[in-house]
Amino acid sequence: MTHSMAPTNTSSPTQTGGPRRLPSLPPATLVKWLRELHLIREFEVRCMQSYQEKKIGGFCHVYIGQEAIAVGCTAAVRPEDPIVTAYRDHGHALARGMTARACMAEMFGKIDGCAKGKGGSMHMFDRPNNLYGGHGIVGAQTPLGTGLAFATKYEDEVLNDGKNRRVTLCFLGDGAVNQGAFYETMNLAGLFDIPVIFIVENNGYSMGTAINRGTTMSHDLCIKGRAHGLKEATIDGMDLLAVYHDMHALAEWCREHSRPAIVDMKCYRYKGHSMSDPRKYRTREEEERHEANDPIGKFERVLLDHGVVNEGSIKEIMTSCREEVRDAVQFSNENAEPPMSDLYTDVFVEPWGRFPGSSQPTFTGGADNVCTFRATDGKEGLV
């Protein structure tokens, strides 16, 4: 294990980061990103509506205001790089390529949801797109994300001939920086040279607690990683181009050096913590001030200034997103509920394990499934 990489602050002057670096990107890519921003926002608006209509149950946390982070970060890495996040996860799922139908149907608890209606809003899993959840316990995804990265490193060093050098993105909220598991994890990542980036989506509030009320040294969350030798970056999460460029540079550094990093991704959550949050802990003036700094509007202005889009093409993008989300809602409404038999599937890959004998019992499920099985060879057992 090497510990040679001293932490380096790659803080970027993000206010100047956008337009200056635009020309290096193909117009089609920029338009694709704009569409993803609009898709996530439209999706979340319809989520709120569907929640109020009681089509979506449980807890539901929307991503409005933070769209540039999911879009910029996923664009900055390769599709095979694993991603894991917390419970405010719809945006990451869509940015990673999950269809709006699969994402919405999951929240509706329907059979064609990404997890067949077994996960819900907080637990979006998409293995083909290397999204490893969607995790509901604050901070729990940080050791898991480090484990994903440990596995990619292990594959390179023990299993494979060539090196894939994958880097893992592990998203967390600013509330999660106060969980013990996160500190254990940063220590492990630093100790084992694990290529994982902890992206703290710092929207200023853990539920209703403003960051300075719950977190020491809250002006700079990168300090939390310094004791563990993590590389640091502070990025304006409301600026898509800053997110993309800075994350791309950071991810490539982590990939090359096999080292972890922490990002203080400054952003703002427009809506409440969840659907039941009346936001009495902050003023409307504060919200309006941040909404004036909207990541979608900002990105659109840059694209307009550079002639990448015009008013008409933006309108077309918005219409197309609205149509896609409307279709997702309609699909989710009409999609079937999971069959009752699904209650008992996916508990185990194989309930009785890899049985090397000749009379493997058959698991028949049921409320007291510890005893209800029969032997496949017809020998007497309890049924």
Added chain:
Amino acid sequence: MTAVLHNPVFREPESMSGATREIEFRDALREAMSEEMRRDKRVFLLGEEVAQYDGAYKVSKGMLAEFGARRIVDTPISESGFAGMAIGAASMGLRPIVEFMSWSFSLVAADPILNNAPKMLYMSGGQLGCPIVFRGNDGAGGQLGSTHSWAVEGLFSNVPGVKIVIPSCPADAKGLLKTAIRDDDPVFFLESERLLSIKGHVPEGEYLIPFGHAAIRRAGKDCTITAWGRPVAFALEAAEILAKEGIDCEVIDLRTIRPLDLPTVVQSVRKTSCAVVVDQSWSFASPGSELAAQIHKHCFDDLDNFVHRVHSDDVPTPYSSKLEQEYLPNVRKICEAVRSATYRA
């Protein structure tokens, strides 16, 4: 080796017969891990002091030298962190073995081992499994006091999605651990510090012992004693004492409590009409209470008495050697329970 009778549903692997040699429980565990690591490069071991120290209890002695630091990984004292990290690695397809120096220390990792490992498959709708083994010492190690003497099966057997293995002898330890490492689901493998130095006959050749496959350690006709892990030895000792009093006990070693081989127990109880369950966890909402309920359900018309249970006493584990012996499900308590259940008290 101890005589193992065939039961009607399962068949003991044929490779269990043949030449054996006597080795310690810890050696059997090491053989299982080393053989599986040679067989499958996705398997690796991590935990506190497993590598350079050769294992806090010398279970992993010599493994660092054979497999190197990439596969025998020393961790800092961060159970929540390294258990969660191993679960993440397992969801990517690796097959970690996580050593808890003591299962008592797993309580600080309760969130990853209970919220992530057993639920990943279900919550992802079958997309991500978690092929992982957590193993370590469980139960009273001998005057360690209450915080270090947890019998975690009392807590963890309540959770769907985990398999819980509690071997009682070296041969089972090896065969069950190999099965655990090859299993595609999370396995909690509960060893006992008090058993690590015991010796037993272990087959020379390769063998695996299936889960959900109890062993009948002693055949008898008057009372069925069901136990698992360390108390199996207590049950066998009690059976010898009771035999001299004319009570012929059948002793069943469950080997795994999830999955649970109920047919073997039920078949025995239908023969003896009498059941005693021995469980070293506390009695309230325990594997023992679950087994007793299942026996009552399936043998209601066969039982001559209610199912008697022998547990650790319902108090924190004491330090005093004398008190600790009294606290555990010991031979005397098992004898008393059998006499009561057979109306010989």
